[in-house]
Amino acid sequence: MDVKSAFLNGFIEEEVYVRQPPGFESARFPDRVYKLRKALYGPKQAPRAWYARLKSFLLKSGFVMGSVDKTLFLLSHGGDTTIVRIYVDDIIFGGSSHALVSSFAEQMSREFEMSLMGELQFFLGLQIKQGPKGTFVHQAKYTRDILKKFKMGDSKPMTTPISTNTALDADEDGEAVDQKEFRGMIGSLLYLTATRPDIQFAVCLCSRYQASPRTSHRQAVKRIFRYLKFTPELGLWYSSGSSLFLRGFSDADHAGCRIDRESTFGTCQLLGTSLVSWSSRKQASVSLSTTEAEYIVAASCCSQLLWMKAILSDFGLRFGKIPLLVDSTSAISVAKNPVLHSTTKHIDVRFHFLRDHNEKGDIDLVHIASEDQLADIFTKPLEFGAFVRLRGWRCVDNALIKGEIESQWTGFIALLV
Numbered sequence: 001m002d003v004k005s006a007f008l009n010g011f012i013e014e015e016v017y018v019r020q021p022p023g024f025e026s027a028r029f030p031d032r033v034y035k036l037r038k039a040l041y042g043p044k045q046a047p048r049a050w051y052a053r054l055k056s057f058l059l060k061s062g063f064v065m066g067s068v069d070k071t072l073f074l075l076s077h078g079g080d081t082t083i084v085r086i087y088v089d090d091i092i093f094g095g096s097s098h099a100l101v102s103s104f105a106e107q108m109s110r111e112f113e114m115s116l117m118g119e120l121q122f123f124l125g126l127q128i129k130q131g132p133k134g135t136f137v138h139q140a141k142y143t144r145d146i147l148k149k150f151k152m153g154d155s156k157p158m159t160t161p162i163s164t165n166t167a168l169d170a171d172e173d174g175e176a177v178d179q180k181e182f183r184g185m186i187g188s189l190l191y192l193t194a195t196r197p198d199i200q201f202a203v204c205l206c207s208r209y210q211a212s213p214r215t216s217h218r219q220a221v222k223r224i225f226r227y228l229k230f231t232p233e234l235g236l237w238y239s240s241g242s243s244l245f246l247r248g249f250s251d252a253d254h255a256g257c258r259i260d261r262e263s264t265f266g267t268c269q270l271l272g273t274s275l276v277s278w279s280s281r282k283q284a285s286v287s288l289s290t291t292e293a294e295y296i297v298a299a300s301c302c303s304q305l306l307w308m309k310a311i312l313s314d315f316g317l318r319f320g321k322i323p324l325l326v327d328s329t330s331a332i333s334v335a336k337n338p339v340l341h342s343t344t345k346h347i348d349v350r351f352h353f354l355r356d357h358n359e360k361g362d363i364d365l366v367h368i369a370s371e372d373q374l375a376d377i378f379t380k381p382l383e384f385g386a387f388v389r390l391r392g393w394r395c396v397d398n399a400l401i402k403g404e405i406e407s408q409w410t411g412f413i414a415l416l417v
Contacts (some may be wrong), residue, residue, distance in 0.1 A: 001105065003054075004113040006089030010039035023325055047182045054086065057111055062102075068307070074314065075100070083315075088331065092120060098394075107385070112256050116156040126195060127235075134242075138235025139195050147190045150181075150225060157230035158223055159388075161202040164381045166220060168205060169221025169258045174214035185221050192228075195235050198391045199224055200280045201266065201378050208282075234300045234391075242272030244309065247323040251299035251375035252293035255286070263287050264380020265297035271312075277304060280378035294331035296325060299354040302363055309362075321364035325372045 003009070016036040020026060039049040058073045059065065063084065066072030073084040078096035082104055091108070095101045108114055129136040147153045189203045202224050245261050248269045256264040259393065262285070270277040279300075287293035305322050312319070326332055335355045338417040357363050377390040 001091045001093070001108065001117060002115040003089045003091065004115060007039050007041050007046040008049050008113055010046060010051075010053045012036050012039050012043070012045055012049055014045060016043055016045065031202065048088070051086070058084065061107060065120075066311070068310045069231060072314060075104070079381075087124070090123070092123070092262040108249070127193065131293070132240065134237060134239040136235055136237050137195050138233065140194055140233050140235070141170045142192060143232045146192070146362055147225060147229060147232075149188070150185055152222065152229065155222070155226045155229055158226040159384055160232060160382070161199045161224045161225070161227040162220065162381045164383055166381055167258060168209065168217060168220060170212070171214040171216045173214050175215050177215055177218045178211070179213055182218060182221065183210050185218075185225075186210055188360070189221070189224060197236075197268070197278045198231075198234065198377065198387075199227065199273065200265075200278060201380070202227075204280045205264075216347065217262065238274045238277060239272070241272050245272050246270070246305065246312070247317055248301045248305045248363075248371060249325045249375040250297045251327060251373050251379050252283075252287075252290070252297045253379040254290040256380060257282060261286055263293040263297075265293065265300065266375040266377050267304060268298060268375050268378065269301070269303040269308060270374075277308065278302075278375075291328060291330040291334060294326060294328035295334050295354070296351050298326050298331055298335065298365070302354045302357055305363060321361055323366050324363045325366050325368040325373070326410040327368050327376075328369045329367055332367055335365055 001279045017033045018036060018040070019033055020030070022403050026032065036043070039046040055073075056067065061075070063073040063075045063082075066074070071086040073086075075082040075084075075095075076102060077097075078185060080095060080100055082095035082097070082100045083093065084104070085092045093101065094103075105114075105116060109116075119130065121130075122128065125139060125142050127141060128136050129138075136369065140338070142270075143325075144153075186203065186207045189199065190207070193200050193203055202220070206217060236308050246269070248267065250265070250267045252265040254263050255261040263282055264280070266278070266280045268400055269276055283293065284298060289298060300348050301324055305324065354363075356367055370376070371386070374390060377387065382390070
């Protein structure tokens with residue numbers, strides 16, 4: 001649902017004065033100003049005032065605000081639950097009871113002027129297809145739009161977003177390209193990574209050269225677009241029959257950056273068979289060994305898992321030890337061994353909370369073979385076979401929605417559950 005003129009519903013607590021609007025000046029007091037009683041579009045307080053008004057209404061209606069995510073509100077009644085998420089003036093809601101959901105919609109319509117949009121199908125550029133077997137989230141329309149925008153609609157398709165032979169550097173002797181266009185291409189691709197984790201690494205690698213892009217950098221970006229031409233329908237599949245088993249994967253490419261030799265690390269978190277979070281970025285400091293790089297990225301993944309655990313607890317989900325799968329036995333040994341060694345004493349104290357939470361039983365560090373490490377796709381270019389195999393666990397083609405998805409996930413479930 002959408003709230004019409006949402007900011008006009010908020011109340012201003014601070015003293016805010018505005019000039020008399022043109023055409024509505026007071027003939028009696030032309031030099032006076034107005035004191036605002038309610039919010040208007042423009043003042044910095046307006047978004048916060050609207051949120052405060054909506055939050056107050058929801059809390060009075062019996063909803064409970066999320067302990068971590070303050071845009072999440074839940075209402076439980078007789079074993080049924082209504083879930084509400086706020087995004088400025090757009091509200092997503094659903095629940096296990098049709099009566100509760102209808103009642104909430106009626107309450108909101110009485111309190112605010114609303115537009116009910118029906119079942120969620122399109123939100124912030126995301127296309128959402130819901131069915132009895134699950135939900136498919138993709139950006140096929142957006143993909144075609146950016147291909148057309150950057151004149152790549154007739155380009156030759158590629159099977160991977162980045163070649164294994166690609167080794168980008170500053171290329172100071174290369175020909176400079178239009179910085180504005182290059183940044184526009186990167187920005188468009190970054191928005192697409194919301195449903196396309198398969199291009200995450202390639203986009204993040206190219207984004208490092210936005211300050212001074214060269215022809216080689218633009219060619220690498222164009223390859224990503226050519227890959228999108230080959231796979232415009234890919235998206236994320238969330239099965240309704242998936243378990244609620246939380247786990248994380250972490251991997252690092254030690255000294256992967258050719259400029260400063262900082263490592264590239266990737267993490268991903270899954271709830272059952274559903275990919276719910278992922279990242280690919282450079283570490284903030286140079287790691288002296290592969291063990292150190294893997295240990296640091298495992299600490300980052302641990303932090304994300306604990307945050308997700310806190311959010312999911314608002315939904316009534318409880319977890320014991322959360323598996324964190326790492327392909328480095330040395331990094332696991334460092335985390336499980338409380339003895340301080342000379343080879344690891346330089347590692348920043350902030351990363352040792354991985355060891356702390358492992359001892360507390362919050363996470364369980366588990367070794368996984370490198371070829372089965374799902375986070376590998378976020379750290380380095382992969383050959384076609386390995387790339388497609390790992391991509392298959394995350395992205396499902398829209399054409400496969402009708403009846404073929406279950407077979408795509410059989411091996412994955414057997415491997416990890």
